[in-house]
Amino acid sequence: MPLVDRSVARRVGVPLLVGLALVWVALMARDFMTLAKYDYQDLNHFTQGGQFVRDGLSPYTTAFTQVGNGLPYIYPPVWAIVFAPLSLLPTIVLRILWTGGTLIALWALVALSIRHLTAAEPGGRRQRLLLITAATVLTLPLGAVAEVLYFGQVGVFVVLACTVDAVLLRERRSRWQGVLVGIATAIKLTPALIIVHWVLTRQFRAAATATATTLACWGVAGLLLPKLVVDYFFGGFVFGIASRIGAERVNNQSLFGMLTRLFGETPPMPVYLALAGTVALVGLFLAWRAHRSGSLLTAIAIVGLTTVLVAPMSWQHHACWIIPALGAIVADGRSKVRLLGGLAALVALYSPTQGAQLAAYVGFTEFWNLLYVLLIAALAWLVWHSRPAAEAALPARFAAT
Numbered sequence: 001m002p003l004v005d006r007s008v009a010r011r012v013g014v015p016l017l018v019g020l021a022l023v024w025v026a027l028m029a030r031d032f033m034t035l036a037k038y039d040y041q042d043l044n045h046f047t048q049g050g051q052f053v054r055d056g057l058s059p060y061t062t063a064f065t066q067v068g069n070g071l072p073y074i075y076p077p078v079w080a081i082v083f084a085p086l087s088l089l090p091t092i093v094l095r096i097l098w099t100g101g102t103l104i105a106l107w108a109l110v111a112l113s114i115r116h117l118t119a120a121e122p123g124g125r126r127q128r129l130l131l132i133t134a135a136t137v138l139t140l141p142l143g144a145v146a147e148v149l150y151f152g153q154v155g156v157f158v159v160l161a162c163t164v165d166a167v168l169l170r171e172r173r174s175r176w177q178g179v180l181v182g183i184a185t186a187i188k189l190t191p192a193l194i195i196v197h198w199v200l201t202r203q204f205r206a207a208a209t210a211t212a213t214t215l216a217c218w219g220v221a222g223l224l225l226p227k228l229v230v231d232y233f234f235g236g237f238v239f240g241i242a243s244r245i246g247a248e249r250v251n252n253q254s255l256f257g258m259l260t261r262l263f264g265e266t267p268p269m270p271v272y273l274a275l276a277g278t279v280a281l282v283g284l285f286l287a288w289r290a291h292r293s294g295s296l297l298t299a300i301a302i303v304g305l306t307t308v309l310v311a312p313m314s315w316q317h318h319a320c321w322i323i324p325a326l327g328a329i330v331a332d333g334r335s336k337v338r339l340l341g342g343l344a345a346l347v348a349l350y351s352p353t354q355g356a357q358l359a360a361y362v363g364f365t366e367f368w369n370l371l372y373v374l375l376i377a378a379l380a381w382l383v384w385h386s387r388p389a390a391e392a393a394l395p396a397r398f399a400a401t
Contacts, residue, residue: 007122008131012339020138020343027141027350040095041069043152047094049073050083053225060231074313077221077228079187095152102148102156103136109160109320110136112167113297113327120332139323142349143368147317155320158184159304162191163324166300170206178206182213190307190318197284197303201291253368254314255279261365276310283309286380293386298379301325305372316368322349325375329382338382345375 009017048068052059059073059080073080086094111118111132118128139145148155165180178198184191192214198207222229252260255276259267283306290299304321308314322345330342348371 008117008333008339011333011336012343016343020347024138024141038150040098040150040152043095043098044091045069045071045073046075046079046083046152046154047087047091049075049080050085050087053080053084053228054087058228058231060228076187076189076218077225077232078217080228081221081224082187098152099149105156105160106139106145106323107132107136109156109163109323110139110327112160112163113324114330115327116332117327117330120334138346142322142346143316144319144322144349147315148320151317153317154188155317158188158191159320159323162194162304163297163300165206165210166194166303167296170203170296175205176209177203178209178211179213181206182210183217185210185214186217190311193280193284193307193310194300194303197287197291197299200284200288201299251315252313253308253316253319253366253372254311255309255369256312257314258366258369280306280310283376286376286383290379290383293383295328295383295386297324298328298383301328302376302379305376308372309369314369319368319372322372322375325379328379329375331382331386341378345378 045068048064049059052064052073057063064073065071089097114132114135118131121128121131140149144155147153161180161184165177169177169180181191181194185195195207195210198204198210218229218233256267256272259272259275283302287299287302287306290296290302301321301324305319305325308319308321311318326342326345329345330338333339
């Protein structure tokens with residue numbers, strides 16, 4: 001029987017999958033006890049920003065840090081406007097809606113990331129849905145995903161929006177390609193690197209649409225809250241974000257954080273810009289090569305992981321890009337080596353409590369940004385050693401469902 005007709009369980013090995021599932025259940029149970037102490041801190045932070053806007057106050061003042069968790073508000077004004085009405089909801093209702101929405105978005109992101117695998121899986125629609133759900137459960141104890149859930153962060157929504165835009169809408173030649181990345185850039189800034197990627201890969205219409213959407217979102221924010229927009233973009237706030245939060249924390253796994261820990265103080269800006277610029281250029285080149293080969297998922301995963309490295313601040317929950325990266329590694333599952341490689345990466349990326357515990361245990365604080373570099377390297381190696389457009393065409397059976 002051809003390998004493509006064999007199930008994932010048979011290709012990987014049922015004992016290995018059962019053992020991994022049992023370990024995962026134990027890890028998830030422990031996380032519910034160890035991470036619950038964070039009690040939706042970031043969601044509370046977003047809500048506080050929305051409350052300030054409703055009260056006619058600026059969240060970019062020192063008054064904001066005197067309430068809540070004591071941290072400054074570093075998000076663009078668009079995000080504060082989004083949370084202005086959401087801050088009216090009772091806390092428990094908002095938490096339930098936010099967590100439920102995150103889990104649904106996570107399932108959709110996993111489904112999109114492993115659709116080539118599920119397309120090659122024998123069986124009907126029910127079997128494929130079961131496989132997607134099982135894969136989603138496996139992502140829950142990943143450091144990035146666990147932090148998103150326990151802090152109430154937005155990472156899964158951002159990555160899903162950008163992946164849908166860069167993969168699905170591109171495949172369908174949709175005139176709306178660029179809108180989702182534009183919205184994501186308006187609230188998070190870092191997805192702007194995707195626009196650069198689109199320019200380099202001659203997706204000019206998508207790049208223009210994303211840029212116009214971002215500017216439109218900021219324009220609306222400027223009309224509603226002109227002072228906040230001026231304070232954020234022209235008051236030196238954006239360039240001082242890292243110093244406001246504490247770039248030296250081990251949780252900050254960007255190159256800027258690594259250099260801050262290495263120098264023992266804020267690194268010289270030319271050093272950071274040179275290193276980040278070099279990494280950005282390499283990442284964009286590798287993404288361009290992946291796009292040329294037809295591997296759209298690989299390309300967007302490389303760009304996303306590159307943003308985690310080059311941004312001044314990158315908490316672990318920013319790295320939900322590991323999900324499309326794992327999907328790109330596994331691909332259609334025809335290769336047992338790729339399947340086992342994906343499982344190995346899945347295990348390596350597990351982290352309770354922000355990666356700080358493991359970093360302290362092994363005495364190597366750059367563990368996580370090294371993993372992101374290795375993921376990019378693995379994706380690049382697979383692109384170079386795969387048949388052109390290996391990911392571009394889905395089996396007819398999947399396309400018909």
